[in-house]
Amino acid sequence: MSLDPRAVSAAEFPDWYRAVGIGFLRSSIPAPDEEVxxxxxxxxxxxxxxxxxxxxxxxxxxxxAQELTVVGGATVPADAITAVTVTPTHRRRGLLGRMMAADLAAAKxxxxxxxxxxxxxxxxxxxYGFGPASWTTEWEIDVPRAGLDPRERVPSEEDGGxxxxxxxxxxRKLGPExxxxxxxxxHGVVSRDERWWQRNTGVDVPAFEGWKEPFHAVHRSADGETDGLVTYRADDNWGDRKQPQNKATVAGLIAVTPAxxxxxxxxxxxxxxxxxxRTGYRAPDDLLPLLLPDPRAARVVTQADWLWLRILDVPRALEARTYTAAATLVLDVxxxxxxxxxxxxxETSPSGASCTPTTRTPDLALDVRELGTLYLGDESALRLAALGRIEEHRPEAAATAEAVFRTARRAWCPDVF
Known part of the structure; x- marks a missing residue:
């Protein structure tokens, strides 16, 4: 019997959803009708x-469908991929490769x-041509060790915030804006639709998901503008000495100003x-540890690759982002x-970039996965060249690529999908 991928019908969806549960080792039994x-x-x-x-x-x-923010603040349309599984009994038969090929061709x-x-x-x-384009870090803060003075007012209050x-x-009103x-x-942020905001604030969340209402707080600047939002949950732990020793877990923190x-x-x-x-997943160069009098009170508990990208249209991708260096590079992808x-x-400059097909001799040769890794400026072209993953055809071409692609702040994707 043919094992070719195909679209799933509504009648087949319960079995498809069961296979997702098997693949992610959640359950092998069919989900309840309500959940399906x-x-x-x-x-x-x-x-x-x-x-x-x-x-x-x-x-x-x-x-x-997804929108991805690239370096400089523009967005590009992205094909966001999720729920990828192969049942253990059918591994090593090329099933993922065939599904991926069909999806990427449709996306193109x-x-x-x-x-x-x-x-x-x-x-x-x-x-399949994907490369890790951003990383994430999660910290756990020992609050008593952090050195914060509980008598001090929250920063910005003295300035009217x-x-x-x-x-x-x-x-739901303030978050999307x-x-x-x-x-x-x-750069690295991905779009959130209305359904995202509903699900993450408890609207129509089904009982089987076990919703627990979180706390939300906003920061308003002196002029009354909302410029920050944090969502967190807290446990209830009184410890062996009947003293409160509770943990706050941040589900998300958006801030559009350093203050x-x-x-x-x-x-x-x-x-x-x-x-x-517990901070939740943050950018690796987040301000947080250095905000504490004792940064060592923030212990790294997760450090991992996060958003992976696969370039589908090289000219549009490279022309969409911005660059701080003026340079010319011929890339053999x-x-x-x-x-x-x-x-x-x-051809890049601070005022814009152009990317066109050419027959000129290449300066650098690289696989499309390395281009995805470089795209958001989070990886070093010099490191990739030292690893043999980028080939220089012109001396110092990797150094030029370093200056062209690298960004001062690191890419960050706050979402899981």
Whole structure:
């Protein structure tokens, strides 16, 4: 029987969803009808693939539309990939490769500039042209050790700023605009639709997800403008000595000014009874540790690759972002699939960039996965050259690429998808 991927029908979706549970080791039994109906209602079935063997789904794949912020604040259309599984009984048969090929070809046809994903396993996606384009860090803060004076007022209050507790309805009103402002200044941020804001504030969250209402706080500047938002949850731990030793876990923190960022972190670390703060996934160069009198009180608990990118349209991708250096580079991009390979002349300046096909002798040769790794400015071209993953055809070409692609602040994607 053919094991070719195909679109999944509504009638087949329960079996597809069960296969997702098997692949991620969550459950091998069919999900309740209510759960299946909730998941189905939010999907575009035209972008859901499955492989079926004897009427049973043995591989899953889904994509959805996304906007990615690139260096400089512009956005490009992305093919966001998720729910990728192959049932253990059907591994090593090329099923993922066939589903990926079909999806990327469709994305290219749609005009998507990149494909994106969060990789559950590092070794898988490089062979499909993806490269890790951003990293993430999570800290755990020992609040008593941090050296903060609980008698001090939250920073920015002396300048007229203030922090207010709000509810989910306020977050749905204020959050999208704040997130848009963050995206305009932080490369690596991906779009959030209305459903995202609803699900993350408890609107129509089904009982099987076990929703626990979080706390929300906003920072307002002296002129009353909302420029920061934090969402956190707290446990209830009184310890062996019947003293409160509670942990606050930050579900998300958006700040569009340094003052708001400082004030929100100071606020979370100053809440009575909170002795530990878990920061959630942050940019590796987040301000947080250095905001503390004792930065060693912030212990790194997660340091990992995060957003992976696969370039689908080299000229559009490279022309969409900005550059601080004026330079000319001829890039020979290898792509085994033929989707984005070719030789391109990249000309950059602080005022803009152009990228066009060329027959000129290349300065650098690299695989499309390395181009994805370089794209958001988070990786060093010199490091990749030293590793043999970029080949120099002109002396100092890697140094030129370093100056062209690297950014002062690191890329950051706040979301899991």
């Amino acid at each position: 109906a909730v998941r189905l209602a939010t999907l575009d079935l035209s972008r859901v693939q499955g492989v079926f063997d004897a009427g049973r789904c043995v591989a899953t794949f889904r994509s959805f 046809e749609r005009g998507d500039v990149v494909a994106s994903l969060i990789a559950a396993e590092y070794p898988i996606y490089g062979r 203030r922090i207010e507790l709000v509810d989910g309805a306020d977050v 704040l997130h848009g402002r963050l995206a305009a200044r932080q 708001a960022e400082r004030a929100l972190w100071r606020f979370v670390c100053s809440i009575d009874w909170i002795t530990t703060v 290898h792509d085994a699939t033929g989707l984005a390979g070719g030789r391109y002349l990249l």
